[in-house]
Amino acid sequence: MIRGITFDCWGTLMDAKYTYAAQRIAYLGERLPGLPYDDITRAYRHGESQIAQIEDWGMGWSTTSVLSLTLDALGVSLSPRDFADTVRYWEEAVLDDPPPLLEGIPEVLEILRSRGLSLGVICDTGLSPGHVLRRVLAQRDILHYFEHCTFSNETGVNKRRPLAFLLTLKALRFRPARLCMWAIRQIPIFVAPIRRACAQCFFFKTRNKARVSPWPIWCWSEFVICQNAFRSGEQPSPCCNPAHCIGENSKHSTSQ
Incomplete structure (x- = not known):
C-alpha cells in the first residue's frame, strides 16, 4: 500500500521557467556604481558555474556563496550592510513575482x-x-x-x-x-x-x-x-x- x-x-x-537573474544583477549593479552591467552579468554567471560544481558533489549551498563568488570575480567588495541587503534581496526576489x-x-x-x-x-x-x-x-x-x-x-x-x-x-x-x-x-x-x-x-x-x-x-x-x-x-x-x-x-x- x-x-x-x-x-x-x-x-x-x-x-x-521563471528566473530572477536580471533582477538580482540589477540590484547588485546599483551597489557597484561605475561597473558595467555586462561585467556584473559575466561575474554572476561565473559564480553560478562554480556553484554547479558544488551541486555535482551533492552539497547544498547558500546565497552568500554565490554573491561572494560574484564579487570575487569582479575583484570588488561591498560594505557589510550592502552585502546583507543584497543577500536578502537575492533570496526574496521570488516573492515580488512568484x-x-x-x-x-x-x-x-x-x-x-x-x-x-x-x-x-x-x-x-x-x-x-x-x-x-x-x-x-x-x-x-x-x-x-x-x-x-x-x-x-x-x-x-x-x-x-x-x-x-x-x-x-x-x-x-x-x-x-x-x-x-x-x-x-x-x-x-x-x-x-x-x-x-x-x-x-x-x-x-x-x-x-x-x-x-x-x-x-x-x-x-x-x-x-x-x-x-x-x-x-x-x-x-x-x-x-x-x-x-x-x-x-x-x-x-x-x-x-
Missing part, C-alpha cells in the same frame, strides 16, 4: 490528502532558500498540504545524496523499505540516491516528456489517474504509461 508521496518543487509544483503553480496542483494535493496519504517536498533550493520557498508555497495556499519540506540549503546536501530522501522519510515516519512515490523532474540524476534511501519506490516524471522513466506523466490529471491504479499497493508494471491509456494531449479534470 502506498503511504506517501514526495514532490519536487521547481518544475513539479511550480513553473521552473512563479505560478502548474495546472491542477491544488486539486491533486487535495485529492491525495483526502485519501490519507502523507505528502512531502524535497527541493534543491538555488538562490531562493527554504524559508522563502515556504512563504511562496503559503502564498499559493498549498503549504498546509505537506507534512514536511526538505530544502538543500537547510540540510547541506542535495538530491544527489540519499540523505535528502532519508531525512524526508524519517520526518514522514516511514521506514526506508516502505513503498513510496516520488514525483520529480530529473529522474536520471536522482534514481540512484532514491533507491539507496528507499528499497521500494517508483517514480513519476513531470513536465519534461523525455521517456526516461517507465512511468512518465504529462499532466497532473494523469498523476491522479495513475495513482488510482496503484491504490491497492500493486507494483506498477514497467510497461504502464498513463499517456497510452488516456491520450498524451487529453485534458481531464483532476477530480476524475
